[in-house]
Amino acid sequence: MTIPKIAIFTDDAGWHGKQLQHAFKNLGYDSVFVSLTECRFNLKDQALPLFIPEFETELPIAVFVRGVPGGSLEEVVLYLDFLHALKIMGIPVYNNASAIERSVDKAMTSFLLHHAGLETPSTWVLRDRNTALDVVKNELSQGHFVISKPLFGSQGEGIRRIEKMTDLPWLTSSHGVYYLQHFVLCAGEGFSDYRVFVINNKVVATMRRRGKSWLNNVAKGATCERIEPTVEMIALAIQATKLLNMDYAGVDILEDSTGKLNVIEINSVPAWKGLESVCDITIAELLAQDLVNRYLT
Numbered sequence: 001m002t003i004p005k006i007a008i009f010t011d012d013a014g015w016h017g018k019q020l021q022h023a024f025k026n027l028g029y030d031s032v033f034v035s036l037t038e039c040r041f042n043l044k045d046q047a048l049p050l051f052i053p054e055f056e057t058e059l060p061i062a063v064f065v066r067g068v069p070g071g072s073l074e075e076v077v078l079y080l081d082f083l084h085a086l087k088i089m090g091i092p093v094y095n096n097a098s099a100i101e102r103s104v105d106k107a108m109t110s111f112l113l114h115h116a117g118l119e120t121p122s123t124w125v126l127r128d129r130n131t132a133l134d135v136v137k138n139e140l141s142q143g144h145f146v147i148s149k150p151l152f153g154s155q156g157e158g159i160r161r162i163e164k165m166t167d168l169p170w171l172t173s174s175h176g177v178y179y180l181q182h183f184v185l186c187a188g189e190g191f192s193d194y195r196v197f198v199i200n201n202k203v204v205a206t207m208r209r210r211g212k213s214w215l216n217n218v219a220k221g222a223t224c225e226r227i228e229p230t231v232e233m234i235a236l237a238i239q240a241t242k243l244l245n246m247d248y249a250g251v252d253i254l255e256d257s258t259g260k261l262n263v264i265e266i267n268s269v270p271a272w273k274g275l276e277s278v279c280d281i282t283i284a285e286l287l288a289q290d291l292v293n294r295y296l297t
């Protein structure tokens with residue numbers, strides 16, 4: 001008899017993977033690392049319709065999504081198909097495919113935030129270069145900077161700030177799409193934003209990330225500082241997490257110079273090493289407990 005196992009989808013298990021594996025082990029569950037690139041549909045006769053390495057005879061009892069690899073649109077859609085298929089077959093997927101789909105796509109996140117009336121910076125997403133240039137010129141002429149982001153980016157990669165008309169030639173699309181956003185000048189000295197970590201609609205830890213410049217990603221060298229979230233910050237982070245129906249989330253919140261909180265991003269596959277370095281909780285344990293409590297017992 002095979003031992004029921006949890007699949008942790010990742011291409012680079014690293015510190016986070018090991019933390020999760022350890023946390024699941026403490027709860028009595030074995031887990032293995034698998035790459036979504038190695039899965040395949042096998043729709044023939046009585047065979048398991050989804051081939052996952054290490055789960056050839058029995059599908060996992062749950063999957064934890066620690067990473068979705070990049071790739072062509074077809075490749076990314078296929079990885080998400082695998083996650084959707086698992087859910088259809090009754091296997092808990094943490095975070096679920098729809099939540100991941102909506103949050104890796106910055107356009108959809110921005111639309112949903114705006115539609116729900118949650119504070120988020122003015123944003124334009126479009127195809128036409130001339131229209132993109134007009135948007136940026138208009139913002140610049142009103143004294144605002146504009147941020148340009150890749151639609152599927154993360155960890156601050158590929159984000160640019162357009163500050164003056166002479167920057168316009170450098171405005172580039174990301175695979176044909178311009179994602180442009182009003183640059184929000186943050187409150188306080190220097191540059192910082194907040195990362196609020198939510199599990200099962202509860203805030204478990206919050207930090208201020210202080211960037212070397214206006215990019216406050218830990219991956220870009222921002223320093224972490226633990227803070228007590230305000231009631232307003234908690235409410236906004238939870239609303240944002242619920243909006244995308246996430247089991248857990250890393251919500252990026254930027255406070256502007258008037259004190260208004262803006263949701264910048266809702267991460268469905270957030271890292272937590274930086275956050276944990278300034279908090280006295282073990283986030284992997286909380287995640288594993290939440291998955292097990294709500295989906296496996």
Ligand SMILES: Nc1ncnc2c1ncn2[C@@H]1O[C@H](COP(=O)(O)OP(=O)(O)O)[C@@H](O)[C@H]1O
Binds near residue numbers: 121
């Ligand atoms: N509209 C904005 N105004 C000011 N700073 C921003 C804005 N959008 C993003 N940033 C800065 O860039 C960082 C990365 O942006 P984000 O949208 O979270 O993309 P990523 O997925 O790469 O983390 C944010 O944490 C923040 O510091």
Ligand SMILES: [Mg+2]
Binds near residue numbers: 155156217252265
């Ligand atoms: Mg971010």
